[in-house]
Amino acid sequence: MKQLDYFFSPKSVAVIGASRDPQKIGHVVFRNFIEGKFKGRLYPVNPNAAELFGHRCYPGIMQIRDRIDLAIITIPALLVPEALEQCGRKSIPAVIIISAGFKEIGDMELEDKIKKIIKKYHMRAMGPNCLGVLDPYSEVDTFFLPRYKLERPGPGNIAFISQSGALGSVTLDWMAMKNYRISKFISYGNAADIDEADLIEYLAEDDKTRVICCYFEGIARGRRFFEIAKKISKRKPVIVLKGGVTEAGTKAVSSHTGSLAGEAAVYASMFRQAGMLQAYDIEQIFDFARVLSTQPIPKGDRTQIITNGGGFGVLTTDWMVKNGLPLAKMGAKYLDKIKKVSPPYVALKNPIDLTGDADEERYRVALQAAMEDPAVDIITLIVLLQIPTLTADIVDTIAEFSNRREKPLIVISAGGRYTEVLKKSLEDFGIPTFSYPERAAEAIKALCIYAKTRGR
Amino acid sequence: MKQLDYFFSPKSVAVIGASRDPQKIGHVVFRNFIEGKFKGRLYPVNPNAAELFGHRCYPGIMQIRDRIDLAIITIPALLVPEALEQCGRKSIPAVIIISAGFKEIGDMELEDKIKKIIKKYHMRAMGPNCLGVLDPYSEVDTFFLPRYKLERPGPGNIAFISQSGALGSVTLDWMAMKNYRISKFISYGNAADIDEADLIEYLAEDDKTRVICCYFEGIARGRRFFEIAKKISKRKPVIVLKGGVTEAGTKAVSSHTGSLAGEAAVYASMFRQAGMLQAYDIEQIFDFARVLSTQPIPKGDRTQIITNGGGFGVLTTDWMVKNGLPLAKMGAKYLDKIKKVSPPYVALKNPIDLTGDADEERYRVALQAAMEDPAVDIITLIVLLQIPTLTADIVDTIAEFSNRREKPLIVISAGGRYTEVLKKSLEDFGIPTFSYPERAAEAIKALCIYAKTRGR
Numbered sequence: 001m002k003q004l005d006y007f008f009s010p011k012s013v014a015v016i017g018a019s020r021d022p023q024k025i026g027h028v029v030f031r032n033f034i035e036g037k038f039k040g041r042l043y044p045v046n047p048n049a050a051e052l053f054g055h056r057c058y059p060g061i062m063q064i065r066d067r068i069d070l071a072i073i074t075i076p077a078l079l080v081p082e083a084l085e086q087c088g089r090k091s092i093p094a095v096i097i098i099s100a101g102f103k104e105i106g107d108m109e110l111e112d113k114i115k116k117i118i119k120k121y122h123m124r125a126m127g128p129n130c131l132g133v134l135d136p137y138s139e140v141d142t143f144f145l146p147r148y149k150l151e152r153p154g155p156g157n158i159a160f161i162s163q164s165g166a167l168g169s170v171t172l173d174w175m176a177m178k179n180y181r182i183s184k185f186i187s188y189g190n191a192a193d194i195d196e197a198d199l200i201e202y203l204a205e206d207d208k209t210r211v212i213c214c215y216f217e218g219i220a221r222g223r224r225f226f227e228i229a230k231k232i233s234k235r236k237p238v239i240v241l242k243g244g245v246t247e248a249g250t251k252a253v254s255s256h257t258g259s260l261a262g263e264a265a266v267y268a269s270m271f272r273q274a275g276m277l278q279a280y281d282i283e284q285i286f287d288f289a290r291v292l293s294t295q296p297i298p299k300g301d302r303t304q305i306i307t308n309g310g311g312f313g314v315l316t317t318d319w320m321v322k323n324g325l326p327l328a329k330m331g332a333k334y335l336d337k338i339k340k341v342s343p344p345y346v347a348l349k350n351p352i353d354l355t356g357d358a359d360e361e362r363y364r365v366a367l368q369a370a371m372e373d374p375a376v377d378i379i380t381l382i383v384l385l386q387i388p389t390l391t392a393d394i395v396d397t398i399a400e401f402s403n404r405r406e407k408p409l410i411v412i413s414a415g416g417r418y419t420e421v422l423k424k425s426l427e428d429f430g431i432p433t434f435s436y437p438e439r440a441a442e443a444i445k446a447l448c449i450y451a452k453t454r455g456r
Numbered sequence: 457m458k459q460l461d462y463f464f465s466p467k468s469v470a471v472i473g474a475s476r477d478p479q480k481i482g483h484v485v486f487r488n489f490i491e492g493k494f495k496g497r498l499y500p501v502n503p504n505a506a507e508l509f510g511h512r513c514y515p516g517i518m519q520i521r522d523r524i525d526l527a528i529i530t531i532p533a534l535l536v537p538e539a540l541e542q543c544g545r546k547s548i549p550a551v552i553i554i555s556a557g558f559k560e561i562g563d564m565e566l567e568d569k570i571k572k573i574i575k576k577y578h579m580r581a582m583g584p585n586c587l588g589v590l591d592p593y594s595e596v597d598t599f600f601l602p603r604y605k606l607e608r609p610g611p612g613n614i615a616f617i618s619q620s621g622a623l624g625s626v627t628l629d630w631m632a633m634k635n636y637r638i639s640k641f642i643s644y645g646n647a648a649d650i651d652e653a654d655l656i657e658y659l660a661e662d663d664k665t666r667v668i669c670c671y672f673e674g675i676a677r678g679r680r681f682f683e684i685a686k687k688i689s690k691r692k693p694v695i696v697l698k699g700g701v702t703e704a705g706t707k708a709v710s711s712h713t714g715s716l717a718g719e720a721a722v723y724a725s726m727f728r729q730a731g732m733l734q735a736y737d738i739e740q741i742f743d744f745a746r747v748l749s750t751q752p753i754p755k756g757d758r759t760q761i762i763t764n765g766g767g768f769g770v771l772t773t774d775w776m777v778k779n780g781l782p783l784a785k786m787g788a789k790y791l792d793k794i795k796k797v798s799p800p801y802v803a804l805k806n807p808i809d810l811t812g813d814a815d816e817e818r819y820r821v822a823l824q825a826a827m828e829d830p831a832v833d834i835i836t837l838i839v840l841l842q843i844p845t846l847t848a849d850i851v852d853t854i855a856e857f858s859n860r861r862e863k864p865l866i867v868i869s870a871g872g873r874y875t876e877v878l879k880k881s882l883e884d885f886g887i888p889t890f891s892y893p894e895r896a897a898e899a900i901k902a903l904c905i906y907a908k909t910r911g912r
Binding site: 028100101105149150151171174280281308313315318386387414418419 | 479556618736737768770809841891
């Protein structure tokens with residue numbers, strides 16, 4: 001068992017500062033473990049209470065007889081060093097320091113003090129000034145935000161690590177609403193001990209994680225991070241959003257997490273050389289992650305667009321070209337198959353415009369032809385579901401072709417509630433769906449870049 | 457009464473091709489008028505039926521005794537000329553030709569034939585190959601897509617015109633889901649008679665329309681359009697999304713609406729010179745429209761960011777700078793007011809980071825200071841609602857400041873269902889909300905550009 005495993009699969013957890021007051025962080029953290037149906041043993045530490053949610057309270061960590069795998073510290077900053085000392089003496093392997101009031105408010109001395117204690121006892125620590133860990137498989141949940149305000153995503157294969165707690169929690173909440181699933185979610189704060197490099201190295205070995213997503217403002221030990229990221233990128237996609245890419249943004253960073261944001265171009269070049277994929281906004285992280293976690297690696301980057309709406313075909317073509325993605329040129333032999341089942345006004349070019357009266361059968365034949373034609377590497381399917389001739393069966397047809405996992409298949413479909421329901425079904429089948437052509441094109445571009453990184 | 461008024465406020469409507477068969481366009485169009493509670497008189501024209509939804513059917517338009525304000529033609533293309541002739545002889549002022557099978561499939565002859573008939577009788581016609589008109593005030597609804605598949609937005613002050621029917625209908629459906637409201641929605645197809653210039657000229661005079669949004673693939677009479685758009689832009693914002701901006705996209709256009717897409721740069725320059733705002737995707741059209749239809753014109757472009765999440769403050773700063781928007785420098789006098797009610801770790805710069813324990817009162821004082829300070833032109837408020845110290849009352853506080861209409865106030869807030877509910881409340885108060893900093897920054901940029909166009 002690796003030492004970092006104790007953060008994600010502890011058998012026993014102590015919450016130092018577990019409180020009866022619902023306004024206190026220690027209360028919310030402890031309650032989340034109970035509500036989340038955590039299977040391990042729970043120990044609230046609070047000298048002023050006898051019991052909490054039916055669990056006996058301990059005055060200090062030393063009074064617990066059992067071995068503790070993970071301690072979560074939620075008490076005021078000035079009391080943290082003493083609590084850490086006790087964790088060390090009890091040989092606790094993993095500690096999450098949620099408490100704020102260290103480097104980020106300029107108190108380097110206090111930060112150094114806890115660093116020394118962590119080192120002395122060979123503990124591994126996350127934080128301070130962080131939200132910690134959310135693991136939907138083990139139900140470890142140290143996020144001190146109540147579940148009615150911040151929903152938790154279900155178990156999946158996308159890992160997310162965030163330097164910023166607030167940005168991380170907002171992202172988490174949004175993912176839950178979108179039904180995007182996670183393997184692990186980590187807010188690591190000031191990184192007094194465990195930093196971004198440690199985390200991606202750990203996640204690279206994690207069987208449940210297929211794609212690693214990151215939000216950074218600055219990176220402490222750049223060289224080390226670069227070497228690790230470069231090694232990992234060949235095995236798993238690493239997607240990164242960097243905050244503080246302008247001069248003013250950099251200044252805002254320094255009063256936020258206290259790290260040095262550095263120059264945007266330097267970071268961009270470093271990410272590229274390390275084979276990481278840089279996203280330009282939060283939504284795009286998951287545009288990339290959804291495609292990379294579900295689709296096969298394409299043999300090339302020639303894309304065939306199939307549509308039932310001319311305007312959407314035009315916009316999609318524009319964005320493919322803007323992203324440097326060549327349009328596939330399908331062979332006459334394959335186009336003829338579509339011709340046979342289509343009215344004369346169907347446009348058999350790229351895009352293939354099946355037009356506004358296309359039904360599920362016309363889509364099936366076009367999909368089959370594009371799947372067979374070796375001149376096509378990637379299929380972008382535009383499906384406007386408002387059209388009367390198209391029934392909900394189209395979902396099964398698309399899933400059938402996607403399940404073959406022969407070529408990446410990406411769906412663009414936009415509309416209202418009816419469309420969103422069907423898109424959710426497609427996502428459940430592991431088919432990435434997009435409302436807007438440019439987001440789809442940029443995600444396909446990321447997939448093609450990653451295909452090259454893997455091939456190196 | 458202008459002749460185009462008959463499209464939007466007809467007292468009597470005839471549907472030529474109204475059918476009993478639910479699969480037929482004429483059936484859906486007629487039924488939508490009934491379901492939409494249209495107040496005028498309705499006349500189904502169908503020689504093979506006696507009645508439809510309790511309305512007596514007429515074998516031809518000439519058999520109707522009443523005066524007809526608007527005729528909607530849904531019969532096959534080859535029968536359209538004869539139906540148009542009859543509309544002309546009956547002196548119908550407005551005709552919507554939904555039927556397809558003209559210029560867009562290469563039949564220029566048939567298109568020319570109907571053009572001549574329209575001209576001969578001094579009718580005004582929309583289409584062919586279009587969805588026509590949706591007006592939530594008068595309940596004119598010629599969109600032949602069933603309401604369960606395509607929802608209709610409620611009455612508002614944003615007008616949308618689309619050359620592409622499918623793109624238009626998808627946009628409409630999406631708007632309904634987002635609760636964005638419209639004044640008029642027009643899909644004008646091949647523009648055999650009424651074109652984009654006619655429509656924006658008409659909408660400029662329309663009291664219910666505050667912002668005009670357009671999707672074009674090509675513009676037929678460029679010079680005329682430019683002159684009209686330039687005149688109108690000084691009175692109302694005109695937002696445009698142009699399809700077919702790359703060479704391949706242009707080729708896709710030619711097989712779609714049959715118009716010439718022309719070069720992207722030429723169009724971009726024309727839009728800019730005409731004072732129009734070019735959006736780069738469908739969502740951005742409404743990012744711009746929501747800000748421009750609700751916010752006062754700013755005196756300058758200096759923006760103050762107020763946040764309770766550091767990471768979001770950093771990302772927002774980045775995007776302001778990328779969009780060339782200067783950060784406001786608030787005076788010490790105003791910052792001191794915030795200092796008085798805040799803990800020492802609150803960062804009083806730009807962004808003002810009220811930090812993760814900010815409550816409604818801290819926001820109130822910061823908003824008041826930014827509203828008062830003459831060094832601030834625009835306020836960007838980041839509100840992360842997951843934070844335990846922030847109650848739903850923040851919605852009322854923000855609305856109170858926004859209602860003063862002194863300075864543009866834009867909100868950035870991201871999360872899941874809880875956040876979305878509160879954001880909907882803010883939108884109902886006329887406060888534009890954004891999930892992502894870059895979308896907010898780009899919309900603020902559009903507002904600042906428009907402020908200059910108005911000032912010219």
